[in-house]
Every structure is written in structure tokens, then in C-alpha cells.
Amino acid sequence: MSAPAPASRFTLELRAITKRYAGTLANDSVSLRVAPGEVHAVIGENGAGKSTLMKIIYGAVQADAGEIRWHGRPANIPNPAAARRLGIGMVYQHFSLFDSVSVVENIALALPGAFDLRRLAAEVSELGNRYGLPVEPHRPLHQLSVGERQRVEILRCLLQRPQLMILDEPTSVLTPQAAQRLFEVLRRLATDGCSILYISHKLDEIRELCDNATVLRAGRVVGSAKPRDVSSAELARLMMGASPPPVHRDPYSRDPVARLSLRRLSRAPDDPFGTALRDVSLEVHGGEIVGIAGVSGNGQTELVSVLSGERTCASAMLMLDGADVGARPVSARRELGLAFVPEERLGRGAVPLLSLADNALLTGHGRDLVRRGFIARSRVARFAGDIIERFGVKCSGAAAPAQTLSGGNLQKFIMGREISLQPRVLVVAQPTWGVDVAAAAFLRQQLIDLSRSGAAVLVVSEELDELFEICDRIAVLFQGRLSPPSARADCRIEEVGLLMAGVGPAFDAAA
């Protein structure tokens, strides 16, 4: 990377950055310095102000006060294009790529000015080889796995010769093995002088990869650490100001009868780039938590929506408490005692513009909240209030619109709502995705308690650590096929990692 003659020892320097949103301080006088070739972690709980800070650096949001210095000189970054011109690149958690065109075309779309596709393709291959990010430039994007898509995002970023690269939770979509390969790439980039800002809540990763860490809490810098010199527990304590409560698990004793059973469930996807489900068989009994691991894009979305009833399947493929519900709609399944927490919170699990009370009514209407077709407002408010209190949802009250809550708090509310319905079967997708350490521990405990009270719980998650922490049995979904579940005690994380990559007897028939 060719940098201009440095006027400062630091690539990026933030001085007292402050950003206020409707009464709350998202960033309160945050200062931070990143040297060339440094891998710098920004850690903090949900709502601590990490994302706001990154958006300010990348020009997507403007600070109210404070100064950004770039190579020692004050810099004004009014928009992301200006950030890219300075040499700041960002790899988002959710990719911004087009499914229907090729890799090189996707990259060309992001570059300014005219381009020569053939030369660009050669450049992409060359750069990919140099950093260990091999991709075939002419493959259509929809054929790529999620890990490959992330490579494309990173390559697109690298082509702009960044001197600072921001990565927001990059490993949430990778197998453990793929995450290791990403770390190698990032180390190589750092050796070449590129600075890296790394946002993650996975403390083990940060200890492995990062040189320095800045810890944010409630918008302020509460400490910094050299992650290699401290334990994960110490980092967690810095983030939260307290230690996370350990998860408590009663012994596992499941009911003899399955409450949820999938019998060779097969279904073609609705979306042309979706994944077909093939012969998925699984039984979830009362009293247990079964986890489904897998890299996203292997049929999780399709499986979960077939279970919830948002999509139906042929009859005799899906039984709920003995009833054949494959072809029945959502409402019929909910009446039989199914509850469901979807992966998308805003817009699916909750209506962004409506209040928490209205969002409690969304799926809670069966709990005597509607009388003769009219909404019993006071009962709805009480139900919402109970959820807020019991699950410690931080908000201004039941009248607060769902979109004003932070992601973690909204997840607590949605999980709280579904658990409060006292379901006999609960299906949860990504229960703690983007949720801070303390809240995640709390939610996991709630899931365990629900299962121990006799409910059947099915958790679909990309986070292996989480599945190993709470599940009694674990299966892996790969390209629409499900491996037979094994008891957690018999599972090793490396084996599950291999299954996630499609290696194992369960998937040999698929090849």
C-alpha cells in the first residue's frame, strides 16, 4: 500500500468525537488512535456506540463535535465516497452485492469511472492470490458461498488501496476454519502497512488477532487493553463493568414423545437463488434444546420459514405435537402451541413504527388481549409491561416505537414475547445475534429454563460457541441437508466445523 509521506505516526486519530441522537449520547468524547499496520479492536456491548463511531469514520454519519485526523491532518469526511478517496475501506456485516452478475462486474460497479473488465478481472485474480483470497472473477455471484462473498467484499475494498480497513463482525458468517483463513489475510494486510479496525463481540478472536483494543461503554471509552495480555473474562468485565453470570443448566431429561418432528422434509425454494431442503429429518422432544449449526445460506432461512408456517410444505412432512401441520398456516400452528423468533427483528419479528404494546399484540393476541374483535388496550399494555420488566428491556416504556430500541433490546423484547406465550415448541433463529454478552447470557438462560419446563426448543444459529453452551443435541445443515444430531457430550467443535463445510458421511450422498 503506498501511503503519502506520513505527517504523523498514526494513520487515523479521533479526538473527542461526540454524537448525540434524540437525547442520548451515542458517542461521548471518544478518542482513539490507529498506527499503520496495527490491528485495532473496538469492543463494547450493544448500544455502546461502536457502529456510530465506525459510521462517522466512514462518513455515513456526521459527528456533532470532535476532530478526525488522517495522517496527522484534520480531515472532513462528509460521505463514504470521500472516505474511500482518503483510503478508508469498509466491509459490512451484511454484504452489498448483486446476485445476478459476476464477481468482477460486482467489483466494477463499486469503482468510480470507466473500467476495463478484462484488466480488472486479471487484477482481481492477482490480488486474490497475493492475499490468499482466491475467487474466480467470472463466476456469477449467486453461485458463491457466504465465505466467498465476503472475499469479494474484501477484494473490492482492497482494490481501492485502502490504508485503513474497517470490518464489522466479519466472522459471524464463517466456519471456524474459514475464520482462521480470514485472520491470515488480515495479518498479511497489516504486515503490508494497512491499518485495521476490527469490530467484534467474540473476545477470543480479538485476543488472537488484535494488537490493541479500545473498550466502549455507553458511548464513552472506558478503557483500553492489549488483548494478547489479558483474558477473555477480563475483557468482558471491562466491557460490562461486571462479570457475565454463568449459565445454569438443570440436568437433561427429555420426554419420550417428540413434540416437533420433521419427516424427510423436502421443499424447493421460492427464491431462484435460495436453497432446496432435501430429506430433512429431525425430532425435538419436550425438555430438550436441539441446535442446528451451519454457515448461513445453507437452507436455514428456508427451513425456519417452513417450520413457522410462513411457507408451507407437503403434508406428513411436519408434525407438531402429533398433528400434521405441513400444509397449515401460521395461525393454526400458533394455536397448537408453536412460537417463533425470526432472524430479522425489524420488519418481521416486530413492526418498526409501532409501539412495543402493539408489537406485543402482534403474536400475543391469543392471550385474551382481543375481546369481540376489539383490542383490550389495558391488557395489551400490561402484557407488554410484563415482558419489558421480566426481560429487562431498556426502553422508555410500552409506548416506545420498536425502531427506537437497540438491536439487542428489541431481541430481548421479541424473545420475551414468544417465551411469555408459554409455547410447547419454540423455534429460534439466531437468538443472540448482535446481542451483548450480558444480554446473550440472559437469553440463553431463558431458553434453557423454557426447555427444562417441558417445551421443545429448536435453535438455529451460526455461532458454534452458543450452540455448544446451551444445546443438548446438535445437527448441522449443509446445502439443504441435515446431519443426524449428536449429543453435545459426543460432539467436538472441529468435527462440527468440518460438517459445516460439507465434509462427513451425512453429506457424502449429496456430492
Added chain:
Amino acid sequence: MLRLALEARTEPQRVMRVGAPMLALLLATLASAPLFLSLGLNPLRALEIFFIEPLRTPNGISEWLLKASPLVLIALGLSVGFRANVWNIGAEGMYTVGAIFASVLALRFGAEPHRWLLPAMMLAGAMGGMLWAAIPALLKAYANTSEILVTLMLNYVAALLLGYLVNGPMQDPDGLNYPQTASFGASALFTPLWEGLRINGSVFITLAAVLLYWALVERSFLGFQMKVSGLAPAAARYAGFRESRVIWLSLMVSGATAGLAGMMEAAGPLGQLSPVISPGYGFAAIIVAFVGRLNPLGVLLGGLLLSLLYLGGEAVQLSMNAPASLSRAFQGLLLIFLLAADVLILYRVRVLRVP
């Protein structure tokens, strides 16, 4: 360099709910002042004639309410669908078919006194509108056609149907071959509330509809389901609210209100059918729904405003000798500013410094 940017407010600004319409009126007046001045007319005097002159006499108020009534009724029905993202642009056609259905009964039984004739006509009007609305509903639910196109095109079909009927099967045999039906008998007409004024009891139907609409959207679970379908379709599917039910309900309600409005006009000020039975109520009601922000009280006020704009436009033409296009330009400006000012309720304007 300075640049303006809009930033979403976390909650709607209350002051602006009242302030935005006032600001819109001010801006519309300022923007249209050069037009009035260029024709040698006093813009302030024009404003007075537009908004105050029509309401100086009992007859003026009667005409104002009589015009507002169908606008509000139709707009309420449309709002039910608009809240659920069902875009019915076909109220004009449903109004026409409603008027035709009611007129069939009026012409058949209107000569003798019948106590049940008016209620039966109301039912027939609503049924006519619903029947017309069932076409786009069926096509949308089973073939996923766009209800916008189907309802829009059915307006023209309804207009042609009316033209055929008043020139053929329903033409007055003693009418010197004019394209119109016979005049309705007294038992098929609403009685005026006051001697000498045209306003009649049908305005109470509209008032009742405002209350029903309020109960539906603010209090009922059905209204809640429809609102969720409009705001977040994926959340509606997630919660198990059936999409086809939302489509059917939206179109049936808007069909019934538009058909009823057609009946009210036929059995009220018109008293017979002719090729043109609406000054565009079905289209104007779309504006009323949005000016009223799909809110019960808002729609009522929006209907009153639009009705006043109709009367004021005529008054400006009559007493100032202004061209019709001038009053239409003013109406258009006011509505545009009114809808644009809504931005201030949901967003705040920020000034950014760009290097």
C-alpha cells in the same frame, strides 16, 4: 458550502401536526400571489373569496357539507385499503356502479310511497360498489394482478356502462331522447333537512362512517392486522395475518363506501342519472385520504377542505372574473404544499457543512 439534509425523527413532531397545514396555506398563498397579481387581482381578496365567501350564507354551508359528504365517505373507505397497502384507484367506477344499482330500484319502485325503498337503495348502492370492487380483489388474490391498474381501468368501463344505460335500457321514455333516466319519485329521494336547502339526511351516514372507521382503525384487531400488513408485510406473514383477507376487506369496504356515496348523490342532489354524475369525487377522495393522513378526523377535515376548494374556486371565477385555470392552479398548489409539509412532521431539517 452548506447542504440541507433530512434526518428522520424518532417520534413525530406534535407542533408540526398543526403547524404544517398552516405553513402550507401560507406557502400556497405566497406562491400563487404572483399569478393573481399578474392578472391584476388582489391575492388577499382572492383568499377571502376562496375560504370565507362561500360560507357566508346558509345555502353556502349546505352546499359545502353536501359536497364534502361523498368525498369524506369515499375517502374513509379508501383509507382502509391505503393503510394496508391496497391501492384502490377505482372509487369513481364503484361510485358509478353504486349509483346505477340504486337507480334501478328507484326507477322501478319510486312512483309509489315505500318506506323501505331508501334503505333498499342504500344496500343496492353498497352492493354495486362491492361487486365492482370484487373484480380487482379476485384478480389480485388469485392471479396477483396489480389492483392499481385493474381498478383504474374499471373506472372507464363503469363510465361507458353508465353512458350505455342512460342512452338505452334506462333512458327516460318521455325524455325527448335526452341521455338521462326519468326523475326519481319522492320516495326514492332523501328529504332536505331544511326547506329551500339541498342538504339532506345522508350526511349522517357519512358521520356514522367516520365513527365506524375510527373504531375499525383505532380499536379493532382487524384494523390492527390491516395496519401491520401495510407497515410491514413480512411481520404480518410472521404473525399469521392472511394477506388475501386484507385484500378482500380493503376492496369490499372501499367498494361499499364508494357505491353508497354514488347512491347518496343519485338519491340526493341529482335525482336521476345522466352520463356525468360525479365531479371526480372518486379521484378527489384519494387526495382527501392523504391530506387527512388516513386518520378519521383528518379525513373529515380534508373532505371539508377539498369541498371548500371546489366552492371557492367557483366563487373566485364568479366574483373576480378570474379564469377557471387560476382557481385550479391555486387548488393544486395548496394540495402540493400540504402533502409536502408532512415531511416536517416526520423529519427534521439539518444544515450540513460540505467542504
